[in-house]
Amino acid sequence: MSPSSPEPALSVHGLSKTYGERSVVGPLDFALAPGTVTGLLGGNGAGKTTTIGMVMGLIEPTEGSIRVFGRDLLRDRYAVLHRMNFESPYVDLPHRLTVRQNLRVFGMLYDVSDIDAKIEELSQSLALGEFIDRQTGRLSAGQKTRVAIAKALINDPQLLLLDEPTASLDPDTADWVRARLEAHRATHNCAILLASHNMGEVERLCDRVLMLKEGVVADDDSPADLLARYGRANLEEVFLDVARGRAGAAS
Numbered sequence: 001m002s003p004s005s006p007e008p009a010l011s012v013h014g015l016s017k018t019y020g021e022r023s024v025v026g027p028l029d030f031a032l033a034p035g036t037v038t039g040l041l042g043g044n045g046a047g048k049t050t051t052i053g054m055v056m057g058l059i060e061p062t063e064g065s066i067r068v069f070g071r072d073l074l075r076d077r078y079a080v081l082h083r084m085n086f087e088s089p090y091v092d093l094p095h096r097l098t099v100r101q102n103l104r105v106f107g108m109l110y111d112v113s114d115i116d117a118k119i120e121e122l123s124q125s126l127a128l129g130e131f132i133d134r135q136t137g138r139l140s141a142g143q144k145t146r147v148a149i150a151k152a153l154i155n156d157p158q159l160l161l162l163d164e165p166t167a168s169l170d171p172d173t174a175d176w177v178r179a180r181l182e183a184h185r186a187t188h189n190c191a192i193l194l195a196s197h198n199m200g201e202v203e204r205l206c207d208r209v210l211m212l213k214e215g216v217v218a219d220d221d222s223p224a225d226l227l228a229r230y231g232r233a234n235l236e237e238v239f240l241d242v243a244r245g246r247a248g249a250a251s
């Protein structure tokens with residue numbers, strides 16, 4: 001990294017996960033610049049959730065290092081946890097608490113200064129008002145997703161990890177949730193790592209795409225350069241080329 005380039009929001013080196021004899025991720029090496037959105041693409045089982053799980057601290061890496069704003073996440077996590085957050089369909093919020101109570105708990109965990117004002121702001125921007133005092137376990141899948149995104153934004157993170165954030169949303173809701181994420185990126189110079197199967201979403205949001213295949217990066221470029229290099233009209237076709245082993249030109 002040159003002296004003038006900003007410190008990466010996230011960098012991973014030699015990151016890998018092995019279950020028994022089977023390597024499912026890595027070794028991975030990549031860095032995310034502040035304020036950029038990077039798509040993590042790959043077929044079922046390619047290693048997206050495992051990668052995000054390791055960065056979130058939910059899955060212990062077999063080898064490698066993870067640095068967030070220059071701090072070693074595995075050794076020094078409390079120095080940076082307040083600057084990051086995540087949304088994942090695999091992590092449920094307590095069912096018996098209301099949405100407001102859940103957001104309050106997370107607001108306290110992250111030491112948010114004016115929790116009520118923050119919850120009100122998130123309630124407005126993610127349209128939670130209708131069910132904010134309902135038990136979280138009684139929400140529909142799409143409502144739960146909006147609550148999970150509110151939880152992910154509660155501490156104004158500068159690094160956000162999103163695992164298929166719009167998978168259970170209808171097209172209209174998905175569209176304004178994407179706009180909300182774009183606004184968050186712009187106002188907080190937030191780096192986002194986004195695992196998604198929605199190629200339209202990736203084309204719209206991402207500056208860069210990491211294509212994972214069998215746990216390793218098979219390609220890494222901007223959406224525009226991937227389209228040009230593979231000679232394709234959309235990312236879905238590029239995805240199929242990578243998945244089926246048709247290499248992009250000039251890679």
Ligand SMILES: Nc1ncnc2c1ncn2[C@@H]1O[C@H](COP(=O)(O)OP(=O)(O)OP(=O)(O)O)[C@@H](O)[C@H]1O
Binds near residue numbers: 042
């Ligand atoms: N606890 C585990 N023990 C053994 N293998 C696992 C475990 N967790 C995940 N795997 C395997 O690791 C591989 C990567 O899984 P992962 O969930 O990261 O893929 P993914 O890219 O997120 O897939 P999808 O798009 O289907 O969500 C898969 O082959 C999966 O079966």
